[in-house]
Amino acid sequence: EAQVTQNPRYLITVTGKKLTVTCSQNMNHEYMSWYRQDPGLGLRQIYYSMNVEVTDKGDVPEGYKVSRKEKRNFPLILESPSPNQTSLYFCASSWAGNTEAFFGQGTRLTVV
């Protein structure tokens, strides 16, 4: 089954404790991206990747890192999480930036 898988689904952590949210897709998509969803603000792009080893900043990249060492995986790293990074995070993949995006199930992160 074609899918985008994120882990974990829920995470509560403390300020400053490094964490990684994993994202994996099995559709051989070139393009992957991370979004955060906050009430009233829609989906805002954090980072995107057009292919292996090619990443670029989205609209809200501060406080986040990504890597794309393999085509299928695109982890999101928070080196020192802060409470303002409490949000719902979605990973998405697509053939290109202007084709249908398939979203993962979401990760609800709470930083206390």
Added chain:
Amino acid sequence: GENVEQHPSTLSVQEGDSAVIKCTYSDSASNYFPWYKQELGKRPQLIIDIRSNVGEKKDQRIAVTLNKTAKHFSLHITETQPEDSAVYFCAASIGGYGNKLVFGAGTILRVKS
């Protein structure tokens, strides 16, 4: 930066009525305009999209129209049903190669039965 504005933020309609959601975009190079539906607690899923070389596209009860001159596009849902209740997001590709999708803030649609 480039942005997409979406209106209204909430919309209540009676079952069977039509619903219209409107978006405007700022980048004249945008060439791809998808609409996503997000049910409560679930992931966004594409319901319809349109490219800049097309003015209108229909799929059963939903349709999207695009006015490139005015830089706005709209989602039309006819004969609304309770299962249409969800949050709807419009988006526009940014940049010549469409490397980014910028989303609107979303519209909460409630269909009252």
